[in-house]
Structure formats: structure tokens, C-alpha cells
Amino acid sequence: MKASLDRAEARLMLWRGAIIFVCIVMIARLWQLQMVEGETYRIRADRNRFRQVDIPAPRGVIYDRNGEILARNRPSFSVSVVPGDLPKTRAGEPNADAERAVLDRLLALLAQEPPPLGSSSKPTASPTPAAGRIQSTAAITTALQIQERQPWVMARADIEKAIYEGRLGGAYRPIEIARYINEATAFLVAQDAVNLPGVVLQLNPIRDYPSGSLTAHLIGYMGHIPKEAAAEYQAKGYAANEQVGLTGLEATYEHELRGKRGRQTIEVNVNGRRIRTVGQEELAVPGHNLVLTLDLNLQRVATAALQEVLDKSSGFTKATQGVVIALDPRNGKVLALVSLPSYDNNLFAKGVTAEAWQALLSDPDLPMFDQAIGGQYPPGSVFKPIVAAAGLQEGIISARTLLGDGWDGANDGIIWLPNQYMPWDRSKDQPFYSWNHKQGFGWGKIGVREALAVSDDIYFYQLGGGYLDIFRGLGVDAIGYYAREFGLGEGTGIDLPGEGRGLVPDGKWKRLNYAEPWLTGDTYNLSIGQGFILVTPIQMANATAVIANRGYLYRLQLVDHITDSEGRVVRSFKPDLRREVAVDPAHLDTVREGMYGAVNWPQGTAANARVPGIAVAGKTGTAEYFRDWDKDNQADRDAKGNLPTHAWFTAFAPYQEPEIVVAAFVANGGEGSSVAAPVAAKVLRAYFGIDASAPRPTASPAPTRTPGPQAGR
Amino acid sequence: MIASALAGNEVLASWPLRQAGFAVVGLGLLFLMAAVDYRLLPSITYPIYVLLLGVLGVILVIGTIAGGAQRWLTVGEFLLQPSELIKIGVILVLAHYLAAREAKMESFVTPLLGILLLAPAVVLIFLQPNLGTALVLIVIAATMFFIAGLRWRHIVVLVGLGIAAAVAAWEFVLLDYMRDRIWMFINPSAALAADRYNVDQAIISIGSGGWLGRGLFRGSQSQLHFLRIRHTDFIFSVTAEELGFVGAVVLILLLVFLLLRLLRIASMARDTYGRLIVSGVAAMIMFQMTVNIGMNLSLLPVTGLPLPFISYGGSALWTMLIGIGLAESVAMRYRKIEFE
Structure with a gap:
């Protein structure tokens, strides 16, 4: 024991x-953990x-010049489910029955039609603030309709799968199950929050473009940062998932x-879950607002007029693409900039679907491509005023010099140029036709004003390329010099991405690209705006502005001023004069008179551009181009053997002190006088507030400074 | 008295009122046990043990399923955990058995029969499956054998057999999650962050406590629920975070003081039976405390053993208080032998 x-x-x-x-x-161990570490x-x-x-x-x-909203932010609601917050049994296990009930309830709410606005409990909440404006433009074309965003809801099976998978990973990471829910539905979900544990409502601002396709090419759209520019944006402090302006003004003025x-x-x-905010909050600074030089009403009229022309076209001259540009020649401000077809940039605000994106990309009419600034075409006769100004300035011609148009009975409307290598053999001469050769009438000997008014090709062949030993022409280098002076072959500096430069050809260019020397025939073609020369519609509009304002080439601008969120002007744009064109204003006045004649004299090509009460001056262009729709490797020709043509018209008004320049262009449109000139006339009528139904005048009141034309020749 | 000082320290549980209720009932049980002369217990020891074994067998079959293990017996509103009460049963049975065979400790038959007596409880608990409690039972039994005077040569043999059994158990008996927990402890860097989450958060909680802690109800880890299973397994981490080094050390010292008091009762007990009861209770408290705090401090692998007196749980608290009551019962009756 x-x-x-x-x-x-x-x-x-x-x-x-x-x-x-x-x-x-x-x-x-406690000492180690708490004291040491x-x-x-x-x-x-x-x-x-x-x-x-x-x-x-x-x-x-973004506002237009009258304060109409072109781009703004609007709330969009998304609904997410947090798997970890869904109903649980007492032991903390997922409760399948209760969970199903929550999903049933939520999906029923989302599927519900939003209550009609009038009876809504929130009468101020209007999910379609742009409705009124849609209606006013609905008449134009369906292409301009702004569609209400369709809510997107994940399929039931996918939701359940996502919840199941979410539980395995982070059970508290929200799973987005519905997007672009309108305010009324979001309100229903919020009201029922008690019965929807684990359901989270989120507010995401998205971009809204009330004017949609009407201004899509100008405003552009936003999207995720492109991979190739990721580092650049990151350096500027962008988050990886942030959206940036990808094109249009959204891109140009991204930083503003x-x-x-x-x-x-x-x-x-x-x-x-947020418990509380700690420390001092660093406030967000709202972005600056843009107030454009653009006039949405004019843009709307121009779009409607152009669309009407496109819709009416058919057959050989079926036109699907066109451009209308309106500028203020006094300062380079852009008033309207239309390129059709267009697209709805609202599609991009919510993330365009793959199908819609593919459809836009594969459309042969290139709705995503702004042809006004990016499209490059032969100018045809709208180039002639520049050649005329060059000839006057270089002293090749004076205002009074008369040249024959080859209409001598034998060679009606044809000028023959000797073969480069066998000039002695006149049987090898190459013919150059005037457009009125087939019409079977001519003018005889005429001056430069009349040549512009009637758009005489043979006059300009000679002025540009000369004729044998009889007449010395400008030559390709002089034409090229003046073309560049007027702003061709370079960007207009407009604040939009994607501007084309066009092409002003010369001997060197032809040798490099064709391995052939420059021929007089090439100069002939260049003199009437054909051959190798390419211009963008906006270059042509700005060149016309130089003629209208007697020699001032401005950089084109779309933004008038920039304000902060309080409306204070932080930056305003002054007219940006790029150069004074090296042509005497007196010579430009001569050219202006010719353009006045084109509209107002009886033989003028542009009578369709007349506007009651306003003196309009303009120049038509019908530019041939190579087209091969039937894929036979031959240029298409109509029944009479004519090549297809682009229709051009450039105009300014009022003639004395021009306030507006309009350029209208219809690709494959046919005649400039019958197709493009009426479009410009509609824009001018709208600009000057003249009722479209007023009768078309037969002639404008003759401007005082214009010498009387030699009518009746 | 020591027990009552400690029992109320249940402020951090999610259901403090409920736990307070448990504590009141538990204190009643404590006084009841203390009042009853422990020498009267042998007469009912075996029936109670068999009854508890029977209950364990029943809940294996029909017990309410919770947490992947069948551990609960629903009695009215409460979930009763018989695996807690079986600890008391084992203590009483072994104390009675070993006290009766005190003279025969030289024989190897004594520990073998003792093991046979213990085996059904261990097996039933393990099948629940509840490795932690099964280990508690084994440790209680081992300690009682040791105090009862198990011979060193028998200890060597039994430890050898134990190691062999452990190796066999690793291969054939342990479930995957048990193995994972042990591996995770041995090689923490190989474990996934998600698997180590609880342990990591416990260390962060303890470490961020500092000298005096972040204040009661102000620990960010526990109040914002980064730390999970706060009210049971990781309650020590909560204490260390909110009351700091000082608070945690005080808690450890209180438990150590309690243990030393229990051992004093054991050494002054009037008979072997009483000494063994107290030893069993002390072994139970010490093992659970060591394993729980060791787990919180990442010194030992994760096992779901509650911290005695502190963790939330009615059955566990009652078991501890009954144990203290038994010890008090022994203490109240040892003076008599002192005078002899």
C-alpha cells in the first residue's frame, strides 16, 4: 500500500x-507570435x-452646339448572386429547397414586364429618356432607330451550375446573372430584398448615345483597353478592366x-461586405464636358437627305455609301459630318455581341468606316476650281483668256493628243473626251468662269496639260503644288482618328509605282480630277472653304469648347489658321464667280443647288472610277458604255460672305448635278431656315460684285 | 471554486446567453457531484457505462447528421453529445477497476483487461468518426494506468504496441481528412492556402494581439469573421487577439493552476479510487487544453477538441464541470485520512 x-x-x-x-x-510560443512577430x-x-x-x-x-446631348452616362443595373449568402440549413449546409425558391422568385421578377411608366410608383423614372427624340427622327430611316437595350438574364441551368462552382471556389464572390436591367425591374428586385437573401443589385454607369447612329462616326464608342495599348494605358493609371474611348471623339478626347x-x-x-469607411476619402473628379461645333439638326437633315438619295438609287447607279459635310469657312468649325451607312454606337456601350460585331464587320457597305474622313476617291470636276486658281495665279490664263473646247464641227467634244513616242504620226493621236461629247453640244471658245460653270473638260485639259505648241499648260508639278496648298494630300487635322491623306500624284510617284514616265495625258486626267488623284470628302470640303473665304486654310475642329462638370469653360478652341494659301484673293474671286455661275447661270451644271433668297455658289463633280461588280476583270459600263461614277457637289453660301460650306458625296451615285447637288441644297435650306416646300427659284438675285455672265453662249 | 471562477468566461460565443444557461445547469451538476460521496458511485458505475455505450451505438445508427459526423443526440430542443459524457464514464469505470486491482498491478493481465474495458468506448467514438475524443479517452486511460502504478516494463510493451497500432491505423483506419490534417501540420508550405485558411487566420489573430490585445469585441479578425469556428476550436485565438499576450497568459496560468490543484487533490485523496478519478479528470482537462491551444498556436495539428471551460458547447462544459464536481467530492473527503 x-x-x-x-x-x-x-x-x-x-x-x-x-x-x-x-x-x-x-x-x-505566444511571446514569439505576439511580441516578436x-x-x-x-x-x-x-x-x-x-x-x-x-x-x-x-x-x-458631349453636347452639340445647341446643347443637345450626344453622349451621356446612364444607370444600368445588374443582378448578382452570392452563393455563400443563399439560404442555409441550421447546420450551415446549403439549403437546396430554399435556394430554388429564391431563384424562382428572382427569375420571375426579372421576366416580368416592367410596369407601364404612367402607373409606375416612380413617375420621374423614365427608362427611355430619348424616346421623344427617337420619334422625331423615326421618319428618316429605320437605320437611325435607337433600340432600347435588351436585358440579359443567365439561363436557369447556368445559374445553378455557376452557384455550385462558386461554392467550390470563393463562395462570397458575386456571380453576375443579369445585366442591363431597367430601373423599373431593378426597383422590383430591391423591394423584394427580404425574400431574396444572397441577391445583390449593382449600379453600373454605362455610356448612352441618344443620337445613336446619327452621330456614331463622330462620337465613336468605348470598349476594353486593346491588348497592344495595355502598357500605355496602365502608365496613365488605368485599371486593366477599365473602358476607354476606342474611336471618334470618345478616343480623341479620352483624357478630357x-x-x-x-x-x-x-x-x-x-x-x-463594407463595414465602414476609413480615413479621408479621395473624391472622384468628373470628366470634362465637350461642347461641339456640330449642329445636330443640320446633321439630322443632312443624314435624311443623303439617306433619301441612297434609298432612291437603283440599278447601275445603286448607291449605298455617301457623305455630307458642312463647315463654317470663317473658322474651320464642322457643322455636320455624315457618313452613311452608319451604325448604332449604343451597341458598344453594353458590349456588342459577337454576331452583331461580325455583321457590322462583314457588311460590304462598311458601316463602321467613316468615309467622310477616311474614304479616298477621285474628285472629278470638283477639283477644277483648284486648277483654275492655279492657272490664274501662275499667269497661264487671265480671267479673260478664252480657250476653245474643240467644238469645231470635226472633233466635237474631243481633244487629240499626239502619241508620246510618235508625235509626228497624228493617226496615233490619243483622244480625250469632254463629258458633253455624247450630249452632242458644245460652247466654242469660253473663259475660265464659264468653263467652271459648265464644267468644260477640254478647257481644263488645255489649262492643265497645254496643247501642242499652241498653248502652254500648268504641268503636273504646278497642279500638285496648288492642290497641296488647298490641303489635298494631307490630313485636315480634324480631331477624329482615322483620317485619310488622299493622293496628289506627280512624276516621281508614277515612276515609283508604275515604272512609267508621267505623260501629258496623265496631266490631262489630273486637270479634271481624274486619273491617279485621290481625295477624302473632308479635304474637298476644306479646299472649298479656302475658295469661299478667299484663301484661308483652317484646321477643322469639332469641339467648340470644353467645360468642367460645373459648366465653367476650361478650354475654348480658337480658329486654327494653318496657312494663307498662295493665291491672290482676286483670282479666287474669279473662281468664286465661276462657281456662282455653275449654280445660277442658265447653262450652269448646278441649278439643283439653288436656294430661294440665298446666293449659292458650287461645283458639281461626276468622277469616273473603276468598278468590277460582275468580276470579269473588265470595268463595268452602263448600256451606253459609260463608266460608273461618284457624284460630288461642293458649295458655299451666301456667295458674298460665306457662312457655310457643304460637300455632298454619293459613291457610285451617278451625276453630281442631279444626285449630290439636291442633297447639298437641302442642307443649305435647313441652315438658312428656308422651308423645304418653298418653290425652287429659277435664279438667285445677281450678286452686285459679279460681272454679268455671258449668258446664252 | 476554481471551476466557478473559470466557467463564466464565455463572453465571446455567438450564443453567450445560451452558454450562460448551460453554465448555470453545469454548476448545479458540479455541486450535486461534489455533494455525493464519490465512494457511493461504484454501485452505479457499470450500468451507466453500459448505458452510455448503448446510446453511442444507437446514435451511430440513427443520430442526427451534422458536420459529416454523427455525434448528436437530440433531446428535446438540445443536441446532446454523448461522446462528451462517455469521458466521465470511462474515468469512473477505470478508476473503479484499477482501484480494485491495485494489488495485482504486477500482472500484465491488469492493463490488458483495462484496455478491454476501454476498447468499446474508443471504437464507438472513432466510428462516429471523432478521432479527437477517441484520443482523449486513450490519454485518460493511459494516465490513469500510469498513476495506478503500471510497471515500467508493461509501459514499454504497451507503448510499443501503441506505436504499431498507430502505424496500422494510419494505413487502414484513418480517414482521408484526418491524414490531410496531419500532413498539413507536418508540411504546411505544401498545403493550399484554402486548406490552411483556418490555421493561418488563427496565427494572424493571435499575432495581431500584441501586449494587451485589441480590446474585447474589437478584434478585427474575430469581429469581421476572418477567423472561423471562433466560439469553439479557435476561441483561444479570439482571446489572444482581443485580450493580448497578458490575457492569453492569464488564461493559460489559470488552467495550469487548476491542473496543479487537481493534482494536489489526487495526491491527498484518501483512497486509490478517488486519486484515480481526479487523475482521470486532470488528464482529460490537460490533454484537451494542450491540444486545443497547441492547435491555435500551430504547435499541433488541427483536431476539433474544445478548450475546457471556455469553448462553446453544453455537453463539453457539463462534462468538465461534472469532472470538477467529482474532484471536489474527493477533496471534501480527504481530510479524514490526513489525520490517521
Whole structure:
């Protein structure tokens, strides 16, 4: 008994030792964790609970010159499910039945038609603020309709799968199951929150373009940062998932529109729920607003007029693409810039579907391509005023110089140019036709004003390329010099990405590209805006502005001024004079008179451009081009053997002190006088506020400074 | 009295009121046990043990399923955990058995029969499956054998057999999740962040406590729920975070003081039976405390053993308080022998 007691006592002593040992080990470990490494763990604990969150800055709004909104932000709601917050059983396991009930309820709400606006409990909430405007433009064309965004809801099976998979990963990471929910439906979901545990409603601002396709080429759209530019944007402080302007003004003025994101530190719990805000919040600075020089009404009229022409076209001259540009020649401000076909940039605001994107890309009419600034075409006769100005400035002709148009009874409307290598053999002469050769009438000897008014090709062949030893022409280099003076062959500097430069050809260019010398015949073609020369419609519009304002080439501008979110002007754009064109204003007046004649004289080609009460001057162009629709490697020709043509018309008005330049272009449109000129006339009528139903005048009142034309020739 | 000082420290549980209720009932049980002369217990020891084994067998079959393990017995509103009460049963049975065979400790038959007595409880608990409690039972039994005077040569043999059994168990008996937990402890860097989450967060909680802690109810780890299973397994981490080094050390010292008091009762007990009961209770408390705090401090692998007196759980608290009651019952009756 005693022995066993002693033994027990000894063993109890051993045990006490063990207890003390364990105690010391634990306290030592506590010391290590809390005292020695405490700072590290304190930081890790803070990293657990603090999050830096960005406060998005509202992007700037874009207005037209009259304050109409062209781009703004609008709320879009998305619905997410947090798997970890869905109903649970008492033991913390997912409760399949209750979960199904929540999903049933949620999907039923999302599928519900939003209550009609009038009876809505929130009468001020209008999910279609642009409705009124749609109706006013609905008459134009269906292509201009702005479609209400369709809500997107994930399929039931996919939701359940996503929830199941979400549980395996981060059960508290929200799964987005519906997007672009309108306000009324979002309100229903919010009201029913009690019955929808684990359902989260989120507000994401998205870009809204009330004028949609009407201004899509100008405004552009936004999208995710392109991979190739990722580093560049990152350096500017963009987040990887941020959206940036990809094209149009959204891209050009990205840095102005964007604003500055705010930041705040919040404390979150393990579910990522915000508990409170910590410290000083760094406020978001809203982006700047753009006020454009654009006049949306004029844009609307121009689009409608052009669309009408496209719709009416058919057969050999079936036209699908066209451009209308309106400028203020006094300062280079753009009033309207239309390129058809267009697209609805609202598609991109919510993330375009693959099918819609493919459809836009594969459309042969290139709706995504802004032809006004990017399309390059032969100018045809609208180039002639530049050649005329060059001839006058170089002293090749004077305002009184008369040149024959070959209409001598034998060579009606044809000029024969000797063969380059066998000039003595006149039987090898090459014929150059005037457009009126087939019409069977001519003008005889005429001056430069009349040549412009009637668009006499043979006059300009001789002016540009000369004729034998009888008449010395300008030559390709002089024409090229003046073409460049008027802004061809280079960008207009307009604040839009994607501008084309066009092509002003010369001898060197032809040798490099065709391995052939420049021939007089090439100069002949160049003189009437055919052959190798290519221009963009906006270059042609700006060149016309130089003639209209007697010699000033301005950089084209779309933005009038920039304001901050409070409406204070932070930057305003002054007219940016690029150069004074090296042509005497007196010579430009002579050219202007010719363009006046084109519209107002009896033989003028552009009577269709007359506007009651306003003196309009203009120049038609009918530019032949190579087309091969039937794929026989031969240029298409119509029944009479004519090549297909682009229709051009450039105009300015009022004649005395021009306020507006209009350029209209219809690809494959046919005659400039019958197709393009009426479009320009409609824009001018709208600009000057003249009722479209007013009778077309037979002639405008003759401007006082214009010498009387030799009518009746 | 020691027990009552500790029992109320249940402020951090999610259901503190409920736990307070448990504590009140538990204290009643404590006084009841203390009042009853422990020497009267042998007469009902075996029936109670068999009854508890029977209950364990039943819940294996029909028990409420919770947490992947069948551990609960629904009694009215409460979920009763028989695996907690079986600890008391084992202590009483082995104390009675070993006290009766005190003279025959020289024989190897004594520990073998003791093991046979213990085996059904261990097997039933393990099948639940509940490795932690099964280990507690084995440790309780081992300690009681040791205090009862198990001979060193028998200890060597039994430890050898134990190691062999452990190796066999690793291969054939342990479930995957048990193995994973042990591997995770041995080689923490190989484990996935998600698997180590609880352990990591416990360390962060403890480490961020500093000297005096972040204040009661102000620990970011526990209040923002980064730390999981706060009210049971990781309650020590909560204490260390909110009350700091000082608080945690005080808690450890209180438990150590309690253990030393229990060992004093054991050494002063009037008979072997009483000494063994107290030893069993002390072994139970010490093992659970060591494993739980060791797990919190990343010194030992994760096992779901609650911290005695502190963790939330009615059955566990009652078991501890009944154990203290038994010890008090022994303590209240040892003076008599002192005078002899």
C-alpha cells in the first residue's frame, strides 16, 4: 500500500513537471507570435480587413452646339448572386429547397414586364429618356432607330451550375446573372430584398448615345483597353478592366472626358461586405464636358437627305455609301459630318455581341468606316476650281483668256493628243473626251468662269496639260503644288482618328509605282480630277472653304469648347489658321464667280443647288472610277458604255460672305448635278431656315460684285 | 471554486446567453457531484457505462447528421453529445477497476483487461468518426494506468504496441481528412492556402494581439469573421487577439493552476479510487487544453477538441464541470485520512 502510494506520488510529480513544461512552451510560443512577430501579423490582419476601392468618376457629357446631348452616362443595373449568402440549413449546409425558391422568385421578377411608366410608383423614372427624340427622327430611316437595350438574364441551368462552382471556389464572390436591367425591374428586385437573401443589385454607369447612329462616326464608342495599348494605358493609371474611348471623339478626347477616379479605404468583413469607411476619402473628379461645333439638326437633315438619295438609287447607279459635310469657312468649325451607312454606337456601350460585331464587320457597305474622313476617291470636276486658281495665279490664263473646247464641227467634244513616242504620226493621236461629247453640244471658245460653270473638260485639259505648241499648260508639278496648298494630300487635322491623306500624284510617284514616265495625258486626267488623284470628302470640303473665304486654310475642329462638370469653360478652341494659301484673293474671286455661275447661270451644271433668297455658289463633280461588280476583270459600263461614277457637289453660301460650306458625296451615285447637288441644297435650306416646300427659284438675285455672265453662249 | 471562477468566461460565443444557461445547469451538476460521496458511485458505475455505450451505438445508427459526423443526440430542443459524457464514464469505470486491482498491478493481465474495458468506448467514438475524443479517452486511460502504478516494463510493451497500432491505423483506419490534417501540420508550405485558411487566420489573430490585445469585441479578425469556428476550436485565438499576450497568459496560468490543484487533490485523496478519478479528470482537462491551444498556436495539428471551460458547447462544459464536481467530492473527503 505504502509502495503504491509512493509510486503514485512520484508519478504525480512527473506529471506536474509535464504541466509546467507545456505551460512554458505555450507562453514562449505566444511571446514569439505576439511580441516578436506581432507587427507582421498586425499588418496581415489589416490586409485582411482593409480594401482600397476606386470611386468611378462620371465621364464627361458631349453636347452639340445647341446643347443637345450626344453622349451621356446612364444607370444600368445588374443582378448578382452570392452563393455563400443563399439560404442555409441550421447546420450551415446549403439549403437546396430554399435556394430554388429564391431563384424562382428572382427569375420571375426579372421576366416580368416592367410596369407601364404612367402607373409606375416612380413617375420621374423614365427608362427611355430619348424616346421623344427617337420619334422625331423615326421618319428618316429605320437605320437611325435607337433600340432600347435588351436585358440579359443567365439561363436557369447556368445559374445553378455557376452557384455550385462558386461554392467550390470563393463562395462570397458575386456571380453576375443579369445585366442591363431597367430601373423599373431593378426597383422590383430591391423591394423584394427580404425574400431574396444572397441577391445583390449593382449600379453600373454605362455610356448612352441618344443620337445613336446619327452621330456614331463622330462620337465613336468605348470598349476594353486593346491588348497592344495595355502598357500605355496602365502608365496613365488605368485599371486593366477599365473602358476607354476606342474611336471618334470618345478616343480623341479620352483624357478630357475621363475625369479622375477617387479612392477610399473601407473596412470589410470576410464576405467582402463594407463595414465602414476609413480615413479621408479621395473624391472622384468628373470628366470634362465637350461642347461641339456640330449642329445636330443640320446633321439630322443632312443624314435624311443623303439617306433619301441612297434609298432612291437603283440599278447601275445603286448607291449605298455617301457623305455630307458642312463647315463654317470663317473658322474651320464642322457643322455636320455624315457618313452613311452608319451604325448604332449604343451597341458598344453594353458590349456588342459577337454576331452583331461580325455583321457590322462583314457588311460590304462598311458601316463602321467613316468615309467622310477616311474614304479616298477621285474628285472629278470638283477639283477644277483648284486648277483654275492655279492657272490664274501662275499667269497661264487671265480671267479673260478664252480657250476653245474643240467644238469645231470635226472633233466635237474631243481633244487629240499626239502619241508620246510618235508625235509626228497624228493617226496615233490619243483622244480625250469632254463629258458633253455624247450630249452632242458644245460652247466654242469660253473663259475660265464659264468653263467652271459648265464644267468644260477640254478647257481644263488645255489649262492643265497645254496643247501642242499652241498653248502652254500648268504641268503636273504646278497642279500638285496648288492642290497641296488647298490641303489635298494631307490630313485636315480634324480631331477624329482615322483620317485619310488622299493622293496628289506627280512624276516621281508614277515612276515609283508604275515604272512609267508621267505623260501629258496623265496631266490631262489630273486637270479634271481624274486619273491617279485621290481625295477624302473632308479635304474637298476644306479646299472649298479656302475658295469661299478667299484663301484661308483652317484646321477643322469639332469641339467648340470644353467645360468642367460645373459648366465653367476650361478650354475654348480658337480658329486654327494653318496657312494663307498662295493665291491672290482676286483670282479666287474669279473662281468664286465661276462657281456662282455653275449654280445660277442658265447653262450652269448646278441649278439643283439653288436656294430661294440665298446666293449659292458650287461645283458639281461626276468622277469616273473603276468598278468590277460582275468580276470579269473588265470595268463595268452602263448600256451606253459609260463608266460608273461618284457624284460630288461642293458649295458655299451666301456667295458674298460665306457662312457655310457643304460637300455632298454619293459613291457610285451617278451625276453630281442631279444626285449630290439636291442633297447639298437641302442642307443649305435647313441652315438658312428656308422651308423645304418653298418653290425652287429659277435664279438667285445677281450678286452686285459679279460681272454679268455671258449668258446664252 | 476554481471551476466557478473559470466557467463564466464565455463572453465571446455567438450564443453567450445560451452558454450562460448551460453554465448555470453545469454548476448545479458540479455541486450535486461534489455533494455525493464519490465512494457511493461504484454501485452505479457499470450500468451507466453500459448505458452510455448503448446510446453511442444507437446514435451511430440513427443520430442526427451534422458536420459529416454523427455525434448528436437530440433531446428535446438540445443536441446532446454523448461522446462528451462517455469521458466521465470511462474515468469512473477505470478508476473503479484499477482501484480494485491495485494489488495485482504486477500482472500484465491488469492493463490488458483495462484496455478491454476501454476498447468499446474508443471504437464507438472513432466510428462516429471523432478521432479527437477517441484520443482523449486513450490519454485518460493511459494516465490513469500510469498513476495506478503500471510497471515500467508493461509501459514499454504497451507503448510499443501503441506505436504499431498507430502505424496500422494510419494505413487502414484513418480517414482521408484526418491524414490531410496531419500532413498539413507536418508540411504546411505544401498545403493550399484554402486548406490552411483556418490555421493561418488563427496565427494572424493571435499575432495581431500584441501586449494587451485589441480590446474585447474589437478584434478585427474575430469581429469581421476572418477567423472561423471562433466560439469553439479557435476561441483561444479570439482571446489572444482581443485580450493580448497578458490575457492569453492569464488564461493559460489559470488552467495550469487548476491542473496543479487537481493534482494536489489526487495526491491527498484518501483512497486509490478517488486519486484515480481526479487523475482521470486532470488528464482529460490537460490533454484537451494542450491540444486545443497547441492547435491555435500551430504547435499541433488541427483536431476539433474544445478548450475546457471556455469553448462553446453544453455537453463539453457539463462534462468538465461534472469532472470538477467529482474532484471536489474527493477533496471534501480527504481530510479524514490526513489525520490517521
